[in-house]
Structures are given as C-alpha cells and as structure tokens.
C-alpha cells in the first residue's frame with residue numbers, strides 16, 4: 613500500500629457483504645467477504661457493516677495504508693440519497709425508512725457516502741469496465757431482478773431524491789404479469805431470472821414444471837443456465853421463453869434509446885449468458901420502436917468487472 617491513499621467500498625448484497633480497500637487508480641488492495649446478516653435486526657445489520665469497514669481498514673493500516681480517505685456503501689433498494697434513508701429493501705426486511713447514513717456515521721465517526729447498488733455497479737463499469745471512456749451509457753443488471761443505471765454526460769443520473777435509474781420497473785407490457793413493486797408488466801417480469809422462471813411456469817403444458825428437469829436443477833430450483841443450454845439444444849419451450857424475454861428487453865431498450873440516445877448499452881448479471889438467444893427478438897423490437905436508430909443502433913455489450921464492480925463503484929462514489 614505504501615503511502616497510497618485508498619477509499620473503502622462496500623457492496624451489501626442479500627447474502628454477502630463485499631468490502632474492499634480501493635486505490636485512487638481503482639486497484640483492489642484488500643478484499644473481504646462476510647455474511648450480510650440480512651435477516652437480523654436493523655441495528656445488527658448496520659453494526660456488521662461498520663465492523664467490516666473497520667476490519668478492512670485495519671488490514672490496510674497494518675500494510676502501511678493509514679486511514680481510509682472516504683467510505684462508500686452500496687445498498688440494494690430505493691434510497692433517498694439526500695437524507696441517507698433506505699426506504700425499503702427486499703433483502704433486509706428490518707430496514708424500513710431506516711436512517712442508514714446517520715447510523716453508520718455515528719458508528720464510524722466520519723462522513724459516509726451511500727449509493728444504490730445498481731448505480732454503484734454502473735459507476736464501477738463507467739470508471740474501469742465496459743463503459744470506460746463513454747459519456748452516454750445505459751446499464752442494466754439482469755439478475756434475480758433487474759437494476760439499472762443511466763450515465764448522461766459522464767455523470768450518473770440520480771433524479772430528485774436519488775431514485776432515478778430503476779430501469780427494472782419501466783412498463784414493457786401494460787397487461788403483463790404482476791411485479792413485486794405493485795405494478796404489472798415491468799421489464800423485471802421478463803428479463804430477470806425470476807421473470808424467466810415465472811414465464812416457464814406459465815407456459816401451457818408446464819403445470820408440473822418442476823418435473824421438467826430441463827429447466828430445474830437437482831434441488832428443484834429454476835436455473836437460467838439450464839434453460840439456456842436447453843434452448844441451445846433446440847428445446848422449443850426454452851426458445852419461446854427466451855424470445856419473449858428478448859422481445860420485452862428490446863421494447864425497453866428502444867424506449868431508453870428514444871429517451872437518452874446513448875452511445876452504448878451495458879448488460880450484466882446472471883441472465884447475460886442467455887443474451888445471444890434473446891438477441892434476434894430484442895433487435896427486431898429496437899428497430900421497430902426506436903426512432904434514433906437512424907444514427908445507428910447503440911451496441912449492447914456485456915459488463916466486464918464481474919462481482920467486484922459494486923465494491924469498485926461504491927469506492928468511486930465516495931471519492
């Protein structure tokens with residue numbers, strides 16, 4: 613570490629915390645994983661976060677790095693960035709209108725930067741990943757749910773309270789399936805792992821879908837990877853579901869093109885492996901619905917930082 617100043621970036625997931633000491637150039641100097649204790653009482657989850665920050669800082673200090681110059685924390689779910697209050701997050705039931713920033717600042721005795729996890733991921737990809745060098749980018753994480761981040765003129769779009777970029781909940785089918793957010797026909801209902809699962813289960817003839825080993829693993833859990841393999845082997849149901857997902861992803865991308873005219877779309881998360889099988893349907897919708905295609909369809913590329921993008925982005929947000 614020598615005399616290099618570093619920033620701590622912490623990415624809070626539903627299962628694990630990743631916490632790292634990140635140099636000003638973006639090198640991860642120390643990286644630690646710990647359980648998120650997400651089902652615990654509100655203050656226990658917060659104390660655990662503070663403890664991970666202290667541990668990473670003490671490791672960095674032992675290596676001669678001194679005190680972190682800033683701390684950034686990426687949190688799932690809508691957050692009011694002005695007040696530092698987490699409104700609700702599906703992974704941590706005890707946090708409802710929870711003043712996370714104030715509590716962490718009390719525990720760690722310094723200013724804390726809080727950022728939405730998808731926005732932090734987008735910042736990481738912008739700084740050092742697939743979006744590096746671009747100024748107008750729309751980023752989508754297709755995981756269990758769908759998250760997003762929007763970069764305009766090199767800056768992340770936060771909106772009034774920091775809740776902009778919830779791209780998983782843009783409507784792509786007004787009469788579509790219900791979504792956890794209370795709406796229906798959200799992008800998340802089609803282009804996420806849980807959306808794909810629901811589409812598989814609602815396919816005609818799949819009433820006993822758990823018996824269809826093609827899409828479910830040994831434990832009976834739905835597997836995007838198995839769905840993708842089945843589609844590649846020509847399984848018509850798998851192909852139909854991925855076509856439907858691609859179509860609705862294309863509808864979203866066309867609208868996002870019309871609003872932002874980005875140079876690039878970056879797609880990450882566990883569903884990206886299925887992207888080649890969704891591509892034809894996706895591109896057909898983009899051509900049909902986007903009026904900015906005259907300038908050329910913006911490329912859709914894969915994210916490149918992997919699992920550490922959140923740590924890097926949280927650190928970047930704090931710099």
Ligand SMILES: [Zn+2]
Pocket residue numbers: 780781791792793794795796798800
């Ligand atoms: Zn929704």
